[in-house]
Amino acid sequence: MENETEKLHVVMFPWLAMGHIIPFFHLSKCLAQRGHRVTFISTPRNIERVVNKVPSDLAPLLHIVSFPLPKVENLPNDAESSMDIPYQKAQFLKIAFDLLEIPLTNFLESSSNSKPDWIVYDYASHWLPQIAGKLGVSRAFFSLFTAATMSFYGPPWALLNDERSIPEDYTVIPKWIPLETKVVYRLHEIKKNFEAPADESGTSDGVRFGASIDGSDVILFRNCVEFEPEWFNLVSELYQKPVISIGVLPPSVVENEKFDSDDTTWLGIKNWLDKQNQDSVVYVALGTEATLNQEELNELALGLEKCGLPFIWVLRDQPIHNQEDPRIQLPDGYEDRVKNRGVIYKGWVPQTKILSHSSVGGFLTHCGWNSVIEALCFGRVLIMFPVLNDQGLNTRLLQEKGVGVEIPRNEKDGFFTSDSVAEAVKFAVVSEEGELLRANARQMSGLFGCRKRNEELIDDCVGYLMENRISISTYVHNNEG
Numbered sequence: 001m002e003n004e005t006e007k008l009h010v011v012m013f014p015w016l017a018m019g020h021i022i023p024f025f026h027l028s029k030c031l032a033q034r035g036h037r038v039t040f041i042s043t044p045r046n047i048e049r050v051v052n053k054v055p056s057d058l059a060p061l062l063h064i065v066s067f068p069l070p071k072v073e074n075l076p077n078d079a080e081s082s083m084d085i086p087y088q089k090a091q092f093l094k095i096a097f098d099l100l101e102i103p104l105t106n107f108l109e110s111s112s113n114s115k116p117d118w119i120v121y122d123y124a125s126h127w128l129p130q131i132a133g134k135l136g137v138s139r140a141f142f143s144l145f146t147a148a149t150m151s152f153y154g155p156p157w158a159l160l161n162d163e164r165s166i167p168e169d170y171t172v173i174p175k176w177i178p179l180e181t182k183v184v185y186r187l188h189e190i191k192k193n194f195e196a197p198a199d200e201s202g203t204s205d206g207v208r209f210g211a212s213i214d215g216s217d218v219i220l221f222r223n224c225v226e227f228e229p230e231w232f233n234l235v236s237e238l239y240q241k242p243v244i245s246i247g248v249l250p251p252s253v254v255e256n257e258k259f260d261s262d263d264t265t266w267l268g269i270k271n272w273l274d275k276q277n278q279d280s281v282v283y284v285a286l287g288t289e290a291t292l293n294q295e296e297l298n299e300l301a302l303g304l305e306k307c308g309l310p311f312i313w314v315l316r317d318q319p320i321h322n323q324e325d326p327r328i329q330l331p332d333g334y335e336d337r338v339k340n341r342g343v344i345y346k347g348w349v350p351q352t353k354i355l356s357h358s359s360v361g362g363f364l365t366h367c368g369w370n371s372v373i374e375a376l377c378f379g380r381v382l383i384m385f386p387v388l389n390d391q392g393l394n395t396r397l398l399q400e401k402g403v404g405v406e407i408p409r410n411e412k413d414g415f416f417t418s419d420s421v422a423e424a425v426k427f428a429v430v431s432e433e434g435e436l437l438r439a440n441a442r443q444m445s446g447l448f449g450c451r452k453r454n455e456e457l458i459d460d461c462v463g464y465l466m467e468n469r470i471s472i473s474t475y476v477h478n479n480e481g
């Protein structure tokens with residue numbers, strides 16, 4: 001039986017993006033469920049969006065701390081997450097995020113009565129490891145990216161030196177990767193990442209990643225080692241420091257009658273899904289950051305119409321980049337034409353519940369790592385449409401592993417047609433030739449969705465954090481010495 005004084009106090013500090021706040025909060029709940037104290041820090045609007053549902057049994061251990069986000073020029077007043085801004089403005093959000101250094105430092109200093117043992121942090125806060133180190137708080141960098149992606153990004157020295165400077169540098173296998181692989185960016189994908197110039201915040205993403213890895217005591221990966229063993233070995237070699245997989249944090253979709261009956265969005269979707277045939281529906285969603293232009297939206301819409309299968313499409317209200325840009329819209333008469341067969345939702349939907357429904361036969365996804373994990377937990381075949389960030393690298397990895405098909409696009413400008421959308425969807429979801437992909441994806445639910453294995457990995461991680469925290473006596477001794 002563990003002694004109470006041995007329990008951990010862990011501070012969680014995610015980057016301001018839904019795809020990061022959600023898994024950080026998930027890990028927080030896992031730690032609190034094991035009796036450890038967690039302080040989860042974010043900004044007011046993000047907390048309201050994601051974190052307000054702390055289960056009552058965990059409330060005594062899971063403390064939420066809200067830091068107002070400093071106002072900065074060029075960032076809309078109510079923008080607190082990457083979802084609220086066009087991706088081209090991400091650097092302004094990073095300027096505001098960097099200003100949280102002061103409240104975070106004050107918080108870590110003032111919590112002397114209950115000094116945190118660990119701080120678990122994200123890639124964007126490159127300044128954090130140094131502060132935490134000075135205050136005797138152990139540092140865990142939490143990677144919400146695959147080992148393949150992080151290997152491709154490179155070891156800290158390569159990241160800190162911004163080894164690659166032009167988009168073309170990212171379309172070839174870097175020198176530190178000895179594997180035979182197709183995991184590289186296509187030119188149109190990496191060009192999107194270059195549209196948010198780093199010089200606005202003064203620090204490139206490469207430097208942010210490099211300093212976050214370099215300054216950590218351990219790196220935690222949200223991944224499935226059995227899915228990418230070669231990459232996990234490689235990334236451990238590249239980092240030359242402890243690297244631990246905490247599993248994929250499989251989503252929990254326990255049907256809760258009380259909660260579900262309050263949730264009208266889910267009830268509407270469930271009602272519709274219940275009427276569809278098993279494995280017949282294509283779920284379409286591109287996460288919280290990817291945006292489409294009008295031409296791309298048209299082709300995607302027409303492709304879904306042409307594929308002839310039932311679909312649910314979550315259409316995000318895209319933030320406008322320039323005020324003079326027109327808001328993009330579905331083709332005229334589209335919703336009437338696909339009525340009954342295609343359902344379009346604008347706004348937030350319960351994605352994991354949708355993916356868990358037996359009528360869903362495939363997922364047309366941008367390949368954000370959260371979405372991929374959620375799909376593979378339920379064994380759904382992927383129709384892959386990467387847009388930006390790590391999504392292209394994820395797509396190549398998933399293609400190598402045979403769990404999905406990519407919608408063909410022109411390498412340089414990303415051009416694609418509605419016919420290629422329809423073909424890829426039919427191939428993956430209903431064609432005979434696509435059965436192997438579907439079987440591979442189904443098999444993945446045994447790995448990604450295995451609750452027991454994923455719980456054990458969290459237990460192992462907690463064991464590591466307990467054994468390797470900086471004890472207060474060591475810290476005082478070292479600082480006096």
Ligand SMILES: O=c1ccn([C@@H]2O[C@H](COP(=O)(O)OP(=O)(O)O[C@H]3O[C@H](CO)[C@@H](O)[C@H](O)[C@H]3O)[C@@H](O)[C@H]2O)c(=O)[nH]1
Nearest residue numbers: 019144287288289347348349351368369370371389390391
């Ligand atoms: O209506 C919605 C929209 C999103 N989600 C959830 O929001 C998360 C979205 O995450 P993800 O699929 O990873 O997409 P992004 O939000 O675009 O993720 C960002 O963060 C990921 C993790 O680092 C990266 O892999 C992506 O490229 C990056 O864009 C998932 O858990 C979804 O289930 C919902 O539940 N309902």
